[in-house]
Amino acid sequence: MTTDSIIPVFDGHNDVLLRLHMSSQPDPEKRFIEGEKAGHIDLPRARKGGLAGGLCAIYVPSPSHELDANGDYPTPSHTDALNTTLAMASLLARIERKSGGALRICRTAGDIRAAMAAGAFASVLHIEGAEAVGPDLDELYVLHQAGLRTLGPVWSRPNIFAYGVPFRFPSSPDIGAGLTDSGKALIHACNELKIMIDLSHMNEQGFWDIAAISDAPLVASHSNAHALCPHSRNLTDKQLDAIRDTGGLVGLNFGVSFFREDGQKNPDTAVEGxxxxxxxxxxxxxxxxxxxxxxxxxxxxxxAMRHAGDLQILVEALRKAGYDDAALRKIGHENWIDVLERSWAS
Structure with a gap:
């Protein structure tokens, strides 16, 4: 594969900040910038695979892996979530500072385009599960000033804003209640601040509650088609239609359990799925x-696609399936930049 044949990819979701934050190894900034064997993403592997940037998630793990009586993961406290969120946001800022321009935190679509043109990793600060934000929403405004531009109100657990969809297969996403009053206030504030709202971990009622009150495109950053894989995390045809009708977007999740027909977490799965x-x-x-x-x-x-360095394997599979370069550029990066630009427009 020649450099000319590489399709740049701007990706809708990664958890590299969590991996680096949770690692016991020292100097996470250096490990990201210079490369390592662990995980899926670092700067050298991103460059090799044409990963030009993406939404870098801040996700605060549950304090325990034990499910509660309702079958939900426990929700971190506001204090713990805020401390962890600030630590991971700081980590991204330090990577930017130490990278010598090789990674840029982007706040506008113009920033993304400029970073990609310069060969820099175009990183957008994203929060997956808004436990760091209190009911008065003060933290949201501060985090926005620090660069937050996209937010998922929930991960797959309940919080003060909504009920996140649990991981179930086979299952409809129609599990649990929708937005709380605090959740509705959060959506209105995100619209005001032009923070993109991510629906990927919302249950179905929460999805429709957001669709009813948000004035922004509906976006699911890392979800697949429920018709092909009946996982609770995937989108029904009706949800897909609503995303289309608002000019929104679906980012395809590479997780095998979210695209296999049987929902199994089996890495011996072809990318053709x-x-x-x-x-x-x-x-x-x-x-x-x-x-x-x-x-x-x-x-x-x-x-077969071990890490970000192998990303063009999927691009070539799409090309083999009949997608030309114009279509691959849309799927690879143009559609993401377009929906972010419209979501962030004043």
């Missing part, structure tokens, strides 16, 4: 509404 989901979503709602949301460093991906 992902192509089926791209085909399905593009045929149903249009290629302008489909992109990539790898979930690198946060899920089990196909073994």
């Amino acid at each position: 992902l192509v089926r989901h791209v085909d399905y979503i593009a045929e149903r709602i249009g290629i302008e509404h489909v992109a990539l949301g790898s979930d690198f460093d946060g899920t089990t991906i196909p073994a």
